[in-house]
Amino acid sequence: MMKQKDRITTTQMAIYVSTHMTALGILTLPRVVTATTQTPDGWISVLLSGLVINLFAIVLVKLCQRFPQESFYQYNPKIIGKWFGILLSFSLITYFILLGSFEIRGMAEVTHLYLLPRTPFMATIIPFICLGVYLTVGGINPLVRLFEVLFTPSILIFIIVILLSLKTFEPNNIRPVLGQGILPVIKGMQPTALALTGPETMLVVFSFMKEPQKGIKAITLGIATPLFFYIMTTIFTLGSLGVAGVQTKTWPVLSLFRQFEYTGIIFERFETFMLAIWILQIFTTFVTCLYVSALGFSQIFKKEIKPFIFGLAPFMYVISLSPKNINDFFHLGDFLGYVGIAFIIVVPSIMIIIAMLRGKKHVPAS
Amino acid sequence: MKGSQKNSTNKGENTNKTEEKPQQAKSQHVTDDIHTNIEQIKQNIGHNTDVIFRSFQLGTTKLKAAIVYVDGLVDKDLIQDQILKSMIYDLSSIYSEEQLSDHDHLKDWVNNNVISVSDVKEEKSFDNVITSILTGSTALLIDNINTIFILGTTSYKTRSIEEPITESLVRGPREGFNESLADNRALLRRGLPDPALTMLEYEMGVRSKKKLLLVYMEGITNPDLLMIVKKRLEKFDLDLALESGYIEQFIQDDHFSLFPQVQSTERPDRVIAALTEGRVAILLDGTPFALIAPVTFSMMLQSPEDYYERWIPGSLIRLLRYFAAFITVFVPSIYVSFISFHQGLIPTKLAISIAATREGVPFPSLIEALLMETAIEVLREAGLRLPRPVGQTVGLVGGLVVGEAAVKAGIVSPIMVIIVAITAISSFAIPQYSAGIALRMLRFGAMICAGIWGLYGVILFFLLLAIHMCKLKSFGVPYISPAAPYRLRDWKDFIFRFPLLIMKKRPQMMRTLDDKRQKGNS
Amino acid sequence: MFQLLKIFLVCCSLFIISGCWDSKDIEELAMEVGAALDKTNAPISSLDQGYRKKNIIKMTLQNISPKSSPQSDKGGQQQKYENVTGSGDSILEIFREISLKKDVPPYGAHLKILVIGEKLVKEKNLQILLALFDRTFEVRDSCIILIAKGSAAQTLKLATDVPAFTLVGIEKNRYRSVKMLPAIRLGKVMSNMADHANFIIQSTSTKKRKVKFNGGAIIKGNTNRLIGFLNEDEVAGLNFITGEIKGGIITGRDPKTHGLISYEISSVKSKIIPHLDGEHISFDVNIESEGRLNEEHVHAGNAFANKFLKRAEMAIKKEVEHLVHQSLNKLQKKYQIDVAGFNEQMRIQFPKEWLQLEKDWDKRFSQAPIKSHVSITIRDYMIKGKKEISD
DSSP states (O other), X not given: OOOSTTOBOHHHHHHHHHHHHSXXXXXXXXXHHHHHHOSTTHHHHHHHHHHHHHHHHHHHHHHHHHSTTSOHHHHHHHHHOHHHHHHHHHHHHHHHHHHHHHHHHHHHHHHHHHTOTTSOHHHHHHHHHHHHHHHHTTOHHHHHHHHHHHHHHHHHHHHHHHHHGGGGOOGGGGOSTTTTOSHHHHHHHGGXXXXXXXXXXXXXXXXXXXXXXXXXXXXXXXXXXHHHHHHHHHHHHHHHHHHHHHHHOSSHHHHHHHSOOOOSSSOSOOHHHHHHHHHHHHHHHHHHHHHHHHHHHHHHHTOOSHHHHHHHHHHHHHHHTOOOSHHHHHXXXXXXXXXXXXXXXXXXXXXXXXXXXXXXXXXXXX | OHHHHHHHHHHHHHHHHHHHSTTTTTOOBOOSOHHHHHHHHHHHHTTSTTEEEEEEESTTSOOEEEEEEETTTBOHHHIIIIIIHIIIIIHHHHOOHHHHHOHHHHHHHIIIIIOOOSOEEEEOBHHHHHHHHHTTOEEEEETTOSSEEEEOOBOOOOOOOOOOSTTOOSSSOOOOOOSOHHHHHHHHHHHOOOTTEEEEEEEEOTTTOEEEEEEEETTTSOHHHXXXXXXXXXXXXXXXXXXXXXXXXXXXXXXXXXXXXXXXXXXXXXXXXXXHTTOEEEEETTOSOEEEESOOHHHHTOOTHHHHSOHHHHHHHHHHHHXXXXXXXXXXXXXXXXXXXXXXXXXHHHXXXXXXXXXXXXXXXXXXXXHHHHHHHHHHHHHHHSOHHHHHHHHHIIIIIIHHHHXXXXXXOHHHHHHHHHHHHHHHTOSOHHHHHHHHHHHHHHHHHHHHHTHHHHHHHHHHHHHHHHHOEETTEETTTTTTTTOGGXXXXXXXXXXXXGOOBOOGGGTOSOOBOSSSOO | OHHXXXXXXXXXXXXXXXXXXXXXOGGGSEEEEEEEEEEOOOOOOGGGGGSOOOOOEXXXXXXXOGGGXXXXXXXXXXXXXXXXXXXXXXXXXXXXXXXXXXXXXXXXXXXXXXXXXXXXXXXXXXXXXXXXXXXXXXXXTTOEEXXXXXXXXXXXXXXXXOHHHHHHHHHGGGGGOSSSOOOOBHHXXXXXXXXXXXXXXXXXXXXXXXXXXXXXXXXXXXXXXEEEEEOHHHHHHHHHHHTOXXXXXXXXXXXXXXXXXXXXXXXXXXXXXXXXXXXXXXXXXXXXXXXXXXXXXXXXXXXXXXXXXXXXXXXXXXXXXXXXXXXXXXXXXXXOOOOSSHHHHHHHHOHHHHHHHTTTHHHHHHHSOEEEEEEEEEEEOSOOSOXXXXX
């Protein structure tokens, strides 16, 4: 019945982008933003940079819409020539591999800290990667279907748990709004980079869209949902922990849920729920990274995708174990954030200009 | 009628196909001579004592005739009153010998004027004749005629239509399928006297030669779906098709999956509802279990009663079942992970009381849980197989006495007994037996994962389950639809059942040819 | 595919064989529900001769382990808890020390209450003391902190079922008294200290295995040390300034008859309005309260006349103003410290100027004039229908 194989709907695309975006960044976002702003206005920074990203993501979609049936790996040689194109493709692939490994490592770190303090990383990471491989060999359709399944419960649980944290919320902590003027807010936009990476997968998966003309709608929805989460999280974390408190916590968002407990219900403590949906979100990001990078290899070498998936999985495992300590790990995160932003802002803008100048466009039925 | 037309044409094709395979060498055609014909039949099945040969003469003529049938499969009254009597007595008083001696007209004449049986066929191939005799028809052989009349006299004892045992409802029709295909077919026809209701007949099993009906709604069911089902049915290649389970295992998508990908049901109302949703049903002779395909996971947790009750209680009960399914799979594992890994996540006072009850239990919680869950599975199985009164006793003795004694002896903690009981009861709240089994099996996987990784293991197991379900398809329909891909229209009948008034369209996931369920406003 | 499956299965079985790294059944843990930290100078016991230490901190852990809570059928007045004491130079060291002496390891995830002795907080930086509790992720940030006047360990030896739970239970009675401070939790304490903010912690006194929550302990922000206490009345005044009152009784005297008037608070709203005029700082504190008359030792005949109500309101108002004044006096004059959230309001209303004011805020605060405006509304007098009879 599913005749249109490997096609995904607009809703699926939006969910894909948003689940890819929500990952490791959300747990550290309030800290990194507030550390730069030093005011309670971090959430405005998040909002602003979200809007900026959305703006450039639209440019990105415009670029993709010039080549609706092809992925970035396939069309970039047409724009900037074969060798530059392949170079760019490889850098995008490398970025995704690193991002995927980074996410796994982050997952392992948090699990190690909160759930399994004595279990070796190997034992947490390997089954995680195995599940990822099991999913990705099924292709893009099971992938997005899984994202859809996880999406609704994640949102519900997130909203419930974050509302529960109202118990320790102090409005004074997020006042005054823009007390120090707009400057700290602008400064605070820079460290949001990692949290806002995600739309760049659009470069690759756009080619799967059933209705490419609705790309802008998909990406706007896809960015708006995590942005909403980010802003909520930042406000509630700041409101509960205060500007100074947020900066002292490695994972401020999880600390937020450790501030309160509700006695009398079956559950007293709610960080577990947050952690559970967060692990699921990390999984989705990891899986997209794995899939998109394997897809890159398969499209460049024009081979089946499966061997690349199997090959990349152990590779990502090794990379994920390479950061020596938590500082190394966060440095890698910062770096990836900037690269991701480059792929959202710089690359598509330049490409679309070149494409327009050279008049490159997908010729239908060629 | 469309149905019957298709019926005959298709049957022709199919029987031809099955006929080619066995006993090709012996395949002979019927001759003029009645003796050779009888001999031929005798050679094949004559050694069986239940095959009755009865020779006689037509009326007062010297024309020889014979009937062959299997004792017990035929309606003897019918044969005596309508065939033997009319051929031996009534003929002589009406017709002259001359008329009967005209061989060319004899055939038509016998057919048109003598045999007062509704179902008559002419057959020239011995293989078919023998098959027909063995399935309860009576063969009528007449000298000088080179065909054999096959008279539909099949009549055997069937169970009356009773309430389905495996799917009983508080409110809803009390009739269920029985083992007779004719009865089952009639139940469907009676429930849905619509010309669009189409039944294609197949023959299943080289030796069992079971009749199978593929039922669908012409003009509603998606032709692509029909194609897939037909293709898979034709792939069936076994000498035996005892039960629809045989068919199910041949046509399902993923043989390694724990989840049933075809729904089996005893309830005609359920089949009819599925048909109008654009699904296909498969009925097999000799079993009360009809198959419905394609299915989705949500169907496993639905009961026809959801629709018979008003929508609010219906929805809430359905929600309860989702909850029960979750409990069945995850509660023991969550318990294990909390007790052995994340003691901090239990409310303090509960933690203290659990710790107190577990004091002295010699096993780690995982082993304790596995032991108890296995014990309850054994109990369930034992109770199922024993005669009903004894079965209940076993359940009681096992559940109460053994549980109590185990707690008293300090082998298991009372909380573990509670957890096991809750999961067991929840698993029985799932209306589909096969789905219940699947979930119960998964519970063990979840427990082992929890035993290794704690809560992280439970999350991993959940992911594994979700991934598997996302990859699974049943006849081209994603198993977890309408959860994914999102089809908001289908969400009206997913976790909640919306009022029938607003369920104006058929499920989107079935891609039906005719969307509307209601006549008027769209 | 099958190859991979095999490898996967092998991995799985490996995990199962070597796995369960973290598995530890609940009954094998000693659940800490309370902890007390004290200064000590006890001599080093002969058991601890094996290594060098100076014994600065004494820690008492209140454990509930199944071993110490036998099933009730064994009967007897056995304690449900067990106090374990250890001393050493740092808290982590004491924990490890306890592990050498007890078969079940202490488990901190259920730590509900942490009591710190007065002397210890005066000498040691609270931030350093609590760092361990904050950094190990076992102990939750929702653990309540108390300061004990005298010995903290004594608060865990109350004559109740489980003293730690008793303390938590008392903490929940805030809706019945104005003299109790809002519970301050570990996470909040750590945030405050990171912010170098002054704050006040509920303090307790213990005598003969009985406890009372009396007053508050003031912690100075930049040193994180205890500098003094507020008494119960001053705490009440402070609560009126911050508006952190859920209920309780205020007793005033009728100016005419000098009878007692009890006013039960149903709500308190307070607003601190900062004024900045160049360098000059001043504050207005608006306190609005609604409540009902609960008990009065004045002649009942005129209890329901509006005139009397006005008088009663005046009496209560006077009392509240007195409380507020008293505590402000102590904060401004004696301790010269702001724990009532005046700084917060200043920061919010004058964010730009705040950057300058922040540095010597406590000094500025102690010199700032503060005017309080109290308005009391009596809503209800608990006995209806007598109104006609009176007057």
